[in-house]
Amino acid sequence: MKRRSFLALSTVASATLITGCFADAFDDKDIPKVKANAEKSLVIPPLIEGAKRGDAYHYDLKIHESKHWFFDNVLTDTYAVNGTYLAPTLKLINGQDVSINYTNNLSETTTMHGHGMHVPANMDGTAHQKIAPLATWSAMYRVNQKACTNWYHPHALDKTAEHVYQGLAGLIIIEDEESQKLDLPRAYGVDDIPLVLQDKFFDTNGQIYYNPTMHQTMMGYKGDTLMTNGVLNPYVDVEAKEIRLRLLNGSNSTVYELKLNDNRTFNQIAGDNSFLEKPVEMNTLGLSPGERAEIIIDFTASLGKTVHLEESRQGKTFLKFKVSKKAKETTKVPQELTTLLRYNPKDAVKTRHFTLSGRMGRVYINNKTMDMNRIDEVMRLNDIEIWEISNKKMMMMKMEHNFHIHGTHFMVLERNGSVNNVLENEKGYKDTVYLAPGDRVKLIVKMTDYVDKKVPYMYHCHFLEHEDAGMMGQFLVV
Ligand code: C2O
Ligand code: CU
Ligand code: CU
Helix, strand or coil, rough: CCCCCCCCCCCCHHHCCCCCCCCCCHHHHHHHCCCCCCECCCCCCCEEECCEEEEEEEEEEEEEEEEEECCCCEEEEEEEECCCCCEEEEEECCEEEEEEEEEEECCCCCCCCCCCCCCCCCHHCCCCCCCCCCEEEEEEEEEECCCEEEEEECCCCCHHHHHHHHCCCCEEEEEEEHHHCCCCCCCCCCCCCEEEEEEECEECCCCCCCCCCCCHHCCCCCCCCCECEEEECEEEECCEEEEEEEEECCCCCCEEEEECCCCEEEEECCCCEEEEEEEEECCCCCEEEEEEEEEEEEEECCCCCCEEECCCCCCEEEEEEEEEEECCCCCCCCCCCCCCCCCCCCCEEEEEEEEEEEEEEEEEEEEECCCCCCCCCCCCCCCCEEEEEEECCCCCCCCEEEECCCCCCEEEEEEEEEHEEEEEEEECCCCCEEEEEEECCEEEEEEECCCCCEEEEECCCCCCHHHHCCCCEEEEEE
């Protein structure tokens, strides 16, 4: 990766040559060689449904170095799975036996973790399941969870941030009997559109620039260029009907606040690991790194209009919807989406506390940094537990964090001491929860189905610079 003085690229459609620049002095070689893009059609990651071989559905994936057209006149070096940037979407059906076969054609070791997948610890794809160059590792398991949108990404110790930033991330769509019956848009890429939302820095040669300063490590490596499925300044043509979006915040450490430019409301129907019981109407959706949301936008009355999906913290646009076609078939978002099992906090046998903190360029959970050889917590199978997470406000430092637990989903019981502060859209099953500076959340957690006396799962902050700086711990389920 290039280490050079940094020039900010703007991606304004009209600009043909980018001249925005932070460097105090620059010579010829620092003049940006890339052209900003005019509008481009959104790319939809290919969908892989698995090939039945023997008893299992196989998904064959190659992790490799590639080159991708982010800009019109420069090819950018990337990492990718099968294609040129990001990865195919895997469709899994609950109850199916699957074998997700990752071949590592990179020149360095990586791993591939199924984020949100309820799988045995040795199939989790963390730094305990390394994939050496030219090796193949298979995540083999029976899909065992409700319909949701999960994702997969590398989880190599201290390397996750860089590997994801280079392009390694893909979606996993899980369907079950219930989801297949709901009156929801389900034509992949047409009215059921997967959107991997990211931001990035590029250098003047249009190459991915990953080189966080200590301040950026602490406060977030927030790129100045937004992209959706690896496309800068994209649009998508849609019919005048309800459109379902599967949104992933696939950024390293940027919290997004998503809205539509005409401020219209939309319905969130699913969070990280399940449908919400009822749709939640909103006009702004917060999504921290690693979190997913499915939303339904109603374009029925918008024929001929263009509507922008905007990120309001930065005031930039991720994607434009051109409502250019009459609807052929329509759907009506159901008022009952699912029923969720809720554990009673009174049945909890244990409370664990996790304090997130940072100082002097270092980040901690309970004042510790990640150690592969240390088991931080041991849980018992089927115990109901309360996990209290607090984002400790240090005097001057106001850091955002989130908290992700592997191998399971949880429910948010309380925010800042009250059940009333739990947001309507975080009342489904979740695996990642956002904590603003000073926030405290109480989660109810239960590990089911899988034990392993040796191989741990992880919990961590999903701001990837924090994770790589050691804001992570390990737990066993016995
Ligand atoms: Cu998205 Cu530990 O992972
Ligand atoms: Cu995970
Ligand atoms: Cu963090």
